[in-house]
Amino acid sequence: MLITNATLITWKPTGNEILEKHALLVDGDRITALGPAAELERQYPSAERLDARGQLVMPGNICAHTHFYGAFSRGMAIPGTPLKDFPDILERLWWKLDKALTLEDVRYSALVCLADAVKHGTTTLFDHHASPGAIEGSLGVIAEAVGQAGLRACLCYEVTDRDGEALSQAGIVENVRFTRALAEQPNPKLAATFGLHASLTLSDRTLAACRVVHDEGFHIHVAEHEADEYDSLQKSGRRVVDRLNEFGLLGPRTIAAHCVHIDAREMEWLKDTGTWVTHQPRSNMNNAVGAAPVEDMLRVGVRVALGNDGFSNAMWDEWKAAYFIHKLAHRDPRRANGAMVADIAVGNTAALAREFFPEASLGVLAPGAYADLIFVDYHATTPLTAGNLPWHIIFGFENSMVTTTICGGQVLMKDRRLLTLDEAEITAKSRELAQKVWARAYA
Numbered sequence: 001m002l003i004t005n006a007t008l009i010t011w012k013p014t015g016n017e018i019l020e021k022h023a024l025l026v027d028g029d030r031i032t033a034l035g036p037a038a039e040l041e042r043q044y045p046s047a048e049r050l051d052a053r054g055q056l057v058m059p060g061n062i063c064a065h066t067h068f069y070g071a072f073s074r075g076m077a078i079p080g081t082p083l084k085d086f087p088d089i090l091e092r093l094w095w096k097l098d099k100a101l102t103l104e105d106v107r108y109s110a111l112v113c114l115a116d117a118v119k120h121g122t123t124t125l126f127d128h129h130a131s132p133g134a135i136e137g138s139l140g141v142i143a144e145a146v147g148q149a150g151l152r153a154c155l156c157y158e159v160t161d162r163d164g165e166a167l168s169q170a171g172i173v174e175n176v177r178f179t180r181a182l183a184e185q186p187n188p189k190l191a192a193t194f195g196l197h198a199s200l201t202l203s204d205r206t207l208a209a210c211r212v213v214h215d216e217g218f219h220i221h222v223a224e225h226e227a228d229e230y231d232s233l234q235k236s237g238r239r240v241v242d243r244l245n246e247f248g249l250l251g252p253r254t255i256a257a258h259c260v261h262i263d264a265r266e267m268e269w270l271k272d273t274g275t276w277v278t279h280q281p282r283s284n285m286n287n288a289v290g291a292a293p294v295e296d297m298l299r300v301g302v303r304v305a306l307g308n309d310g311f312s313n314a315m316w317d318e319w320k321a322a323y324f325i326h327k328l329a330h331r332d333p334r335r336a337n338g339a340m341v342a343d344i345a346v347g348n349t350a351a352l353a354r355e356f357f358p359e360a361s362l363g364v365l366a367p368g369a370y371a372d373l374i375f376v377d378y379h380a381t382t383p384l385t386a387g388n389l390p391w392h393i394i395f396g397f398e399n400s401m402v403t404t405t406i407c408g409g410q411v412l413m414k415d416r417r418l419l420t421l422d423e424a425e426i427t428a429k430s431r432e433l434a435q436k437v438w439a440r441a442y443a
């Protein structure tokens with residue numbers, strides 16, 4: 001497939017480029033060539049053409065931390081007094097909702113999020129799943145939904161002790177089962193990591209048990225709220241990151257989501273072990289947990305990537321939140337400049353994805369990279385350069401400007417029309433299932 005008449009945004013790690021009147025050749029699931037449109041059209045006269053009509057063509061967005069299971073929370077009323085802090089939000093919202101999910105709910109919850117991702121140009125997602133009432137087989141169900149959508153995803157189940165030993169064991173088994181299934185039947189669009197909810201719901205015994213069955217690569221919430229640090233100090237006399245390090249859970253394939261309340265030593269542990277931190281500013285604002293010390297972490301050398309924590313898979317909204325939150329938190333407009341946000345969202349998040357999808361590059365337009373592409377119908381009203389692109393994205397891009405989404409060479413949306421998912425069916429079924437989940441959650 002030859003994508004012609006495009007303005008390519010390459011996001012090359014050595015220096016981003018914006019290439020007008022260019023074309024890009026896709027063979028199978030990879031990009032095989034890019035160059036001036038006239039040249040490639042001459043070189044590949046018989047290739048099937050896809051006319052980008054002058055739109056921007058760029059790598060699909062990547063989300064480093066999300067929760068497909070949260071889709072049915074939209075509009076859900078929580079009985080009683082308003083949720084007062086993060087522990088209250090966990091207990092009275094998330095731990096009610098996730099317990100009420102059946103495997104069918106898990107499937108539709110995932111499909112809702114995947115349709116949203118295709119529409120908003122997010123082609124790779126790291127999901128962190130919980131459904132204590134339907135653990136066995138849940139990752140397989142999500143994997144089927146991902147396959148149906150045609151997107152790329154790394155899955156895991158959140159092991160936790162909050163519902164007793166039998167369910168914490170079932171979570172461990174589900175992670176192991178899914179990891180083994182993928183090892184036996186590899187799929188370039190699927191990857192697995194080992195999920196842990198958070199230090200505050202995990203005993204020493206369970207942490208040790210997880211490390212016994214899984215060598216490296218964990219996905220866990222870390223110090224999202226002070227409660228996680230207080231709990232760890234009380235349980236172990238150590239802070240959260242120190243505690244995880246002691247159990248051998250950190251490393252270059254571990255994802256520590258949030259890290260809002262870590263201290264300087266914890267940052268050093270994260271840096272020394274090469275652990276990834278993901279930043280989810282919309283969620284942090286919504287839960288009123290604070291602004292993560294992202295600039296401090298970057299200065300220390302911690303690798304920070306961008307997630308959305310189950311908010312919409314419209315990742316430019318997350319860019320915008322990342323750009324604004326630190327300015328307000330520090331009352332300093334120099335904080336979190338656009339280039340920094342782009343480094344996190346594009347370069348770092350793609351490097352994290354590469355750890356789990358090592359066959360080819362992601363987040364870049366280059367020969368050999370995965371053909372994960374989006375067309376963006378954006379026509380700059382001011383000069384657009386590789387240097388000022390992050391500010392065009394933050395102040396000019398809308399997620400609805402994504403008109404075409406391609407993942408691994410497969411066209412998932414063309415001219416805003418979904419080709420792999422039946423959105424009307426998913427929407428109707430989701431509404432029906434969500435109603436029942438709400439009723440069960442607060443019965």
Ligand SMILES: [Zn+2]
Pocket residue numbers: 065066067128221257309
């Ligand atoms: Zn999360």
